[in-house]
Amino acid sequence: MLQENRVCDLRNPAFKPDNLLYGVVVIITFLFAVIQYAAIITVFYTAILVYVLFRNRLIMHLNSFMYLITLMMGMILFQIVFLNNTMLFNSGFAVKELSRLVIYLLIFLVIMNINVDFDCMYKLWVALLYLSLIIQVIQFTKVIMIDDWLRLIYGESQGIDMTVAYSTMEYFRSGALFLNCNQYIKFALLVYCIILQKIEIDYLQGQRLGVIRHLTPVAAVFASIVFSGSRTGFIIFALISIAFAAYFLSMSFPRLSMKGFIAVVITSAVMVIICLGIIIAFSGRIAGLMKDFRIFHILLGLDTSMAYKSNTFLNLIEDAGIGNLLLGFGVFDTSGWESTLIDFDLGYMISFFGVFGLFFYCLLIVSILSKNRCEGSVFHIIHYGAIAVIIFSSLSSGVFLNLRVFSVMICALFVKKQIRSCIKRNGIDRYERNT
Numbered sequence: 156m157l158q159e160n161r162v163c164d165l166r167n168p169a170f171k172p173d174n175l176l177y178g179v180v181v182i183i184t185f186l187f188a189v190i191q192y193a194a195i196i197t198v199f200y201t202a203i204l205v206y207v208l209f210r211n212r213l214i215m216h217l218n219s220f221m222y223l224i225t226l227m228m229g230m231i232l233f234q235i236v237f238l239n240n241t242m243l244f245n246s247g248f249a250v251k252e253l254s255r256l257v258i259y260l261l262i263f264l265v266i267m268n269i270n271v272d273f274d275c276m277y278k279l280w281v282a283l284l285y286l287s288l289i290i291q292v293i294q295f296t297k298v299i300m301i302d303d304w305l306r307l308i309y310g311e312s313q314g315i316d317m318t319v320a321y322s323t324m325e326y327f328r329s330g331a332l333f334l335n336c337n338q339y340i341k342f343a344l345l346v347y348c349i350i351l352q353k354i355e356i357d358y359l360q361g362q363r364l365g366v367i368r369h370l371t372p373v374a375a376v377f378a379s380i381v382f383s384g385s386r387t388g389f390i391i392f393a394l395i396s397i398a399f400a401a402y403f404l405s406m407s408f409p410r411l412s413m414k415g416f417i418a419v420v421i422t423s424a425v426m427v428i429i430c431l432g433i434i435i436a437f438s439g440r441i442a443g444l445m446k447d448f449r450i451f452h453i454l455l456g457l458d459t460s461m462a463y464k465s466n467t468f469l470n471l472i473e474d475a476g477i478g479n480l481l482l483g484f485g486v487f488d489t490s491g492w493e494s495t496l497i498d499f500d501l502g503y504m505i506s507f508f509g510v511f512g513l514f515f516y517c518l519l520i521v522s523i524l525s526k527n528r529c530e531g532s533v534f535h536i537i538h539y540g541a542i543a544v545i546i547f548s549s550l551s552s553g554v555f556l557n558l559r560v561f562s563v564m565i566c567a568l569f570v571k572k573q574i575r576s577c578i579k580r581n582g583i584d585r586y587e588r589n590t
Contacts, residue, residue: 176203177271178279181566184262185283185342186332188562189309193254200261207268216267218529220522220569224260227515228253230508234485244485252486255558262565270571273534277353280567281372284346287331287339288375291382294329309334328384333559337552340380340388341544341560345567347376347392348540351399355406355536356574387551394547395540468502483509500549500556519545519555526569534572541568 180203187196208215231249238244293301333339354369380388471484486507489497497503504512520542527538541564545554555561 173270174272174275176207177266177269177276177566177570180262180265180269181279181283181563184559184562184566188258188559190251190558191310193258193558197254197258197261200258200265204261204265207265211268214268215264216571217264218267218522218525218569219518220263220526221260223515223518223522224256224263226511226518227508228256230511231256231486234482238482238485243487245488248488249486258558259561259565262562263569266566266570270573273353273356273572273574276567276570276572277349280346280349281375284343284372284375284379287333287343288379288382290331291329291379294331295327295382305332305334327382329382331379336383336385337387338557338560340383340385340391341548341554341557342563343376343379343383344388344391344395344544345541345564347373347395348537348544349567350376351395351540352534352536355403356533358403358406387548391544391547395543398543399536465502468497468499468506471497471506479509481509481511483507483512498553499551500545500553503553503556504549516549516555523568530572533574537572538568 180200183196183199231253234244235246235249290301293299328336330336330339333342350369350372354366357366357369377392380392472480484506489503497506501512501516504516506512508515523538523542523545527535545564548554553560554564
């Protein structure tokens with residue numbers, strides 16, 4: 156039986172066990188949602204789903220994300236049948252994509268039917284952030300050879316090799332347990348959105364002084380981005396910060412006119428851009444230290460990796476026929492040839508599925524917006540922030556096509572989050588307690 160997602164009552168006796176269940180699912184996903192453990196986690200998620208369904212008397216809460224996964228699976232099955240003899244299509248990789256989508260579906264069905272206290276959720280995600288930052292610091296200082304343990308768990312990785320080979324911030328890059336720095340940064344930015352959401356909720360509940368205590372996890376996010384060496388992550392962090400600063404100022408002055416709000420946005424953006432510009436332009440003069448930080452070499456990143464990825468994608472599209480533009484080339488080996496190393500989500504989605512790839516990406520955004528509406532826009536910072544991370548990251552690296560990154564995002568975006576008291580925005584109740 157299907158049922159529309161609704162906010163549940165915190166007094167529900169199943170709520171506290173759900174906090175524990177959610178913690179277990181998130182931790183397992185955070186640690187083991189990788190290809191080499193795909194079979195094990197599939198069994199784990201299936202068992203959790205069976206338990207949740209029986210507990211909920213076969214009542215399932217769904218949203219449009221279900222349609223996205225179903226359509227993509229159908230498209231890949233179509234390609235296996237009709238594109239099996241084409242030059243680029245690889246049936247083995249198509250099967251891997253199907254298995255990844257099955258895992259997404261299982262996590263989604265579990266998470267959509269769990270109710271979690273937002274305070275518990277916040278503490279869990281911040282704890283995982285601190286754990287990641289500690290691992291990054293250990294990898295940089297090399298006080299413990301933690302990289303050997305990571306190899307034992309996850310196997311050989313170029314990301315681990317980089318942490319071992321370099322000991323200066325100019326070249327050092329750490330993705331913590333994610334190994335890949337560009338993939339880890341999506342997790343850090345997602346936690347940043349959760350922190351900003353907690354700041355807003357505390358502010359609207361009148362805990363003005365309590366907002367200050369969240370500066371420590373914000374600093375931890377920034378430090379983690381620095382250790383990751385991700386220039387794209389640094390840019391997205393700055394953009395989200397600008398947007399939140401402008402929103403927070405407008406929220407503090409509810410009678411601000413539209414012109415005033417636009418002025419606040421522009422002022423916030425200009426101030427942040429000027430500060431970042433000064434740091435980047437004079438990075439070699441600030442105590443001789445900032446020049447060694449990779450994340451501030453933004454223009455170099457645009458000239459190298461971004462240019463290479465876009466040129467590879469455009470060269471592939473130039474050779475496409477009408478059929479390829481409509482249906483794509485099919486799922487192909489993304490690591491075999493230099494001509495197919497597109498290495499960013501949107502490019503792969505269009506190359507795999509053609510015009511339908513754009514449709515799938517739009518449907519992903521719609522499913523997140525739908526979840527935001529179901530929760531009364533109370534957790535809008537998490538949802539809009541995640542959308543920003545997905546859109547900007549899709550132009551430089553990947554989110555949806557990385558098993559662990561997107562599995563973690565599902566755990567944060569689609570769970571039914573609850574708060575313990577009502578909040579007011581501009582004098583209007585935005586969230587009625589437990590209704």
